Amino acid sequence: MRIVVVGGGVVGVTTAYELNRRGHQVTVLERHEVAGNETSKGNAAQRSYGAVYPWADPGMVFKAVPWLLKQDGPLKMRMPPSVEAIRFLFATLRYAWSPGLFGLNRRAMLRLAMHSRERFLALEKELDLAFDGDHRGLLHLASTPEALAGYRNVHTLLNELGIPSRLLTPEQVREAEPGMVGPGPLYGALSYDNDGTGDCHLFSQALAKACEAKGVRFRYRVEAENLVGDDHNVEAIAITTAGGERELVHADAFVISAGCWSDHLIRPLGLALPLYPVKGYSITVPLSDPDRAPVSTVHDDNYKVVSTRLGNRLRATGFVELADFNRDIPEARLATIRKSVTSRFPGCAELEAAETWTGFRPMTPDGPAIIGRGPRDNLFLNTGHGTFGWTLSAGSADVIAQLVDGEPPAVCLDAFRPGRFSE
Ligand SMILES: Cc1cc2nc3c(=O)[nH]c(=O)nc-3n(C[C@H](O)[C@H](O)[C@H](O)COP(=O)(O)OP(=O)(O)OC[C@H]3O[C@@H](n4cnc5c(N)ncnc54)[C@H](O)[C@@H]3O)c2cc1C
8 A cells, every 4th residue: 555654753753664564655744854853852762661651640630739839840831821731731630530541541551562662672673773772671769758659559550460660779779770879869769670762863763764775755844734535535645845836645545643743634634633742851961971870761750850871872851841832941941950860870971061952742631642543544643642652652653554454453542542532
């Protein structure tokens, strides 16, 4: 089949890879000049298969207000909030207070994440991609006794699902992360032993190149405008090229992986995707003393900042901010990220000299991504991956390719169904 994938982020590129592997003739449409240049660019670099959870978390609802009020708090909101932000928050509350939903969605996301891990391992075996990738586990630090108690429940759930994890004492944490000599409070940690890391931007670009070598066509600097067809099928997608020409790209099937920008393509066909761009920030800097840097990836629950080792670089990431598509990078956010790194890994890098970045998580109000058939027979959606698109990309690409080929998906997709927001 001829298949068009809209979006050259990590989700679109992995989707193109899986479709090509199945023998399809694939074209990717991307408005940037290279792959992985939006949300997939500067994320926290975790492939956190054991640590995925839905956005609409009932436990977070009561923490949200203190977090908003605290100067260094991880949650920020532009004042006054936009209508879109308010609508998104109300929808989030509705899902957070739906009895049992968080647990069901968490299990569904964990199953997809485990599948994603398998697909990543297979892909990395098949293709020799350079993206500073590793599988050395992930640590969630507990800076209070209450945080450690919370991790005990997560540990029990992971045991139940057969996902390896360990509760560590502070001594064991320092053994695992010898560079962690900073004064930040530490009561222990939960270690997600199967988890990994990797530069999502480098991965997206390397995989796009590998796909091109296998015959996938990447059309960069084109804007996908609207889908064209009848009530049953999409026949083509209208695009505008860099030169301003309008063109129709015909295909037998279409996959929308346009991240935060997916809704405007689908809504005219009668299905609204209530995605909101949840902003975050990162810094990336070469290591000046690798022995004082994280070995893998460390989540500091004190500031909710993630520090990740990427080869000879450090990536540190934080904040959940509702500010629509505002791309400003306030110094105060960077200062908090630097403070967290210094409190754990002092002297590992020249943090003031770091490259800075902001991006938007394509978040659904409940949390699971949107994966499945769209409002036309030959239209498929693989989008809305929120906080975990890098982690889930390889798995969701595989299951969407299975759906395109009319096969049952390897993982139950009920929690990810596109129509759930209007049910
Ligand atoms: C601060 C931060 C930290 C994060 N940390 C992690 C992490 O540690 N682990 C993890 O798993 N995830 C993490 N994420 C989330 C992860 O980065 C995203 O879920 C993932 O990158 C989404 O990929 P995507 O391909 O769906 O979207 P994108 O990367 O945004 O790609 C969508 C692409 O579609 C293109 N596009 C959109 N509309 C059109 C159009 N009309 N025409 C042409 N092109 C179009 C865009 O240009 C873009 O390149 C983080 C996100 C943020 C912001």
